Amino acid sequence: MNTISLHSELINLVNSTTVQENLPISSLIEKSLRRSEGKLTTTGALSVETGAYTGRSPKDKFIVHEPSVKDKIEWGTVNQPIAKDTFTSLYYKVLEHLKNKEEIFVSDGFAGADHKYQIPLKVINEFAWHQIFARQLFIRPTEESEASPKQPFTIISAPSFKADPLNDGTNSEAFVIISFEERVVLIGGTEYAGEMKKSIFSVMNFILPEADVLSMHCSANAGREGDVALFFGLSGTGKTTLSADPLRSLIGDDEHGWSSNGVFNIEGGCYAKCVNLSKEKEPEIWNAIGFGTILENVAVDATTDKADYEDTSLTENTRAAYPIEAIPNALVPSVAGHPKTIIFLTADAFGVLPPISKLTKEQAMYHFLSGYTSKLAGTERGVTSPEATFSTCFGAPFLPLPAVRYAEMLGEKIDQHDVNVYLVNTGWSGGEYGVGKRMNLKHTRAMVQAALSGELRSAETITDSIFGLHIPLHCPGVPDSVLKPRDTWTDKQAYDQKAKELATNFKKNFQKFDSISHRIKNAGPK
Template structure:
């Protein structure tokens, strides 16, 4: 595994020729990661690493350079925090100086399977495991394919900013410059920062071309029908899209243009907490040589991963190439969707397992992006807590949510898909009183939708939310379909429902107030 010397012109910002590992295959990256003590291997052959103090993204340390290109369109605020051009340039120089003299890693890749709108990337990383992540997650060019990178990503966990000098909040940071087409990530080894920074770039660029960027999973049936699954972390996007009866397009990030739904990525980044072979066999089998596990723990005295052990974080993850899923679609592109699902894990236990939405309701729920945190998942949370992430991806969207909502409305207007709200959370009461809806029931609901059975069902209107819910569904007890009927204390359901509905109203009022 010899290093390659690359000239300064090929690596913008580096003033001298640099020794680096260029476009190494996964097996070599794993060997180097082990040699550099970045991690160890599991019984399944996956590389296992710890990402240090950061086991997730740090949204308050994500910035966008405020310049002539970004000043008008970016939705500035607590999500899109402005950063000065001069400070960015100074930080860029310091990061390249830090990496100079080190044998770092360089990879060329693409983001986006639509060749007309994809972006080409040069990803420069300090660690071999980061380069393995980039290999897994982004689109790998053919050996004979020449890549002329438009965007540069520099990720160096060992480089820590001086907040007093660099104008960052902390030593860690993730900064995007649209004018310089450069992303700087430092002070954190959490690989998801790389993935989501590139997603943010696409979320800025693609709406200008009339393409809707989406934080969603997607799959395609044997008859050619596509489906997309919107949802926040923990609601079931990856699990439900990995359906053995359907072809996987992707598990997290997609675009919807005039003719297709296409994956942005060449791999998957799945949560592994409580992963088991019985419930998620495709993901379980994808964890093998070449996969990268993050922040998992082993059974004592063994190299077998204990997916129930969350001593490091609830956000344990694995990345792997898309073709590690047995029925992944190649290329991962499908037609416009016939079904759209909005997934929510309602910890208040008041939303139904399934409801059919009107176009107006669809835009409402899309704009809200609701799910709930349950007691115990974070310090200080003692009861269910509503969480809203506009368009199911507020943290990665540089533009105002209304931009994405209008694009979705236009797509729905043109293609007339069926739209469904799916609650993968609780019924029979809130978290702690009720029980979580069984995965087998949710899968039965999806199957009934894909076969057309649920379109034939008789419906009734659920008060408070005015949702149309089926009175029957194959494979699921009829008593579970109306959430009010599942509560032992019938008098307690409606106050809880009104409480959540009021949260919806307040959140929507706040969003509407921000539209210029």
């Protein structure tokens, strides 16, 4: 079946009488309530549950094996190929499924705040609340928005359509399929709305590097003088907490591009974790949760309609989706200059990495490719002691291209713009998890502030004998005794043993990057 017929079927669906197009948020909320998709909380947020799928389903994600991309994609367990005929068959089944619905919801949007690299989006949803999610997370058109000459990427989401793995070529009832040639994201079998957001991020992680723009899984903010900082880190490292600064403007909390002009947000909203959310620790997020916000899998008291952020009975992956304008100090439009500082965040449960260290360009590329943090005992079945975990470029599940390509682009930009890069450990000090203590948040904030202000740029440092990291001897607002991790351990021999254990994990993980230069390989632990 050719492209013309594929899109003619899509046009017929979008033009059908069942379509509710570009409805205001208030109307979508009203429809969601009428359709029993969710309920309002005391703040006016719409609380919804996503059933069996409370997070992404990486084993059900595919990219269509098409001539124009087949030699560019890094195929494997992350980017699973699916045949064009298999995709086409499912595509028609999903469209037929949606045609039989009383109403479906369609809206227009964009990905990429920089107009030069922006792609138009058309989002087709079976659920009204999914349409709200899309409207809040993607960039919303304004009266000044011009029609894009580019063909839009179309998201088609039909959660109630369940695939038959035997006949449909999938791994389960759920599927998330990206076709770059048809410019379609096809989603079925899962109600988890985050699949829409992350699919478009995967699309941008392919499109932007092809346009010589580095795509990044990070948060970003800017100081009053326009100085930009990027924060990379996996879940639990403090990325959201540390990038939320009342004295700096939020560019975005999750996905960015870095072009020859500077940094821009890929999204138009935030998808914040809500577990143990409190007004005291994260006031910006707390206050953003109002009318129009989607609360995903957050427990709500049946009597008071009040959200309980400490209740993880549905999942620990509780989320709030709201427009970036809900953050008072957000930068809109979300476009800024070139970064002066990059912060890599890790929660080292081994307790051996310095609380802050300055990285050379080669070390930055090494740690970017490593994407290290720790899994803690009790977080997953079978995990009884801290385990090192690595996610390439701090975003392995969303990278269609070889990881080395992103790392090389980062290295080039660090050189071009004389960027300072720091590794910040928000994990343990004085001993491993269960023995030592979590890093003092006040001290971590002081270290980040010193990095952003430039106070650490010329600070006197010592070099860690195992990890090769450059540790400042002094940092404003932080006791000197905290800065050198070995000195914080009572049992120095135990420290040496744990440090060598973590270093070995780094080395084993890095073996997969056989094409990287020896200078980068040698920038890791000794």
